[in-house]
């Protein structure tokens with residue numbers, strides 16, 4: 001089977017923005033991007049010099065690869081709408097099994113960038129792990145070849161392992177981010193600039209990367225400082241949800257500590 005020379009990206013959101021940028025920087029040919037609405041098409045056209053169409057998929061030019069960078073629950077619908085005749089189609093989700101694409105083409109795969117991506121942000125795509133899966137070895141190699149043009153980090157991850165990888169990513173990124181949001185809200189409630197936490201947040205991430213998991217954990221739960229924890233819970237008495245989160249996370253830290 002031939003190398004991937006031409007690409008269509010469906011969707012004009014966060015992942016589409018970063019993939020299209022990386023493909024263009026990597027010398028790959030994005031023939032067209034498919035938008036759902038005229039407004040999304042217009043916004044995307046302002047960022048890239050590629051044709052963005054917001055009309056029926058029957059108007060698509062034929063390409064070697066179709067990338068569905070659409071909401072998880074729209075993957076099947078968007079794939080069906082392409083009316084493919086065996087061309088390679090992939091989605092970019094961490095949580096959706098590859099088999100969701102079966103029945104839409106005989107050549108299917110997954111092209112999952114393991115990073116939190118926001119439209120318009122400046123990221124170094126070369127450092128982002130791309131997790132690939134394909135219905136056969138040949139398609140895997142085709143996808144791997146284009147992945148290596150945009151990143152130095154390519155992983156072979158099947159749907160079962162990707163499910164767990166996505167779950168781990170939710171803990172590492174989404175939940176951590178939510179903790180920063182809660183911390184910021186607490187500081188705002190006493191009129192302290194949340195930016196005061198920035199050095200702490202950056203150092204926490206640095207430690208998470210440079211130390212063994214769990215080994216650099218500090219704080220009252222690790223020290224089993226029950227009095228401080230009680231006082232913290234008193235301060236959270238008007239916010240049941242924050243108090244529950246505090247209790248659960250402290251218990252989890254204590255349990256991990258016992259295992260060490």
Ligand SMILES: NC(=O)c1ccc[n+]([C@@H]2O[C@H](COP(=O)([O-])OP(=O)(O)OC[C@H]3O[C@@H](n4cnc5c(N)ncnc54)[C@H](OP(=O)(O)O)[C@@H]3O)[C@@H](O)[C@H]2O)c1
Pocket residue numbers: 010011012013014015016034035036037040068069070071072074077078092093094095112113114115116117118
């Ligand atoms: N963002 C991340 O950090 C990240 C990282 C890795 C993987 N992913 C995965 O990548 C996929 C896309 O995520 P995202 O963050 O880019 O989402 P997003 O920013 O919400 O973008 C989704 C895009 O899909 C379009 N769309 C929805 N239904 C469609 C349909 N039926 N046909 C054509 N286009 C359709 C939306 O159109 P409108 O603009 O009109 O709404 C939007 O442009 C998801 O599977 C997600 O799990 C996301």
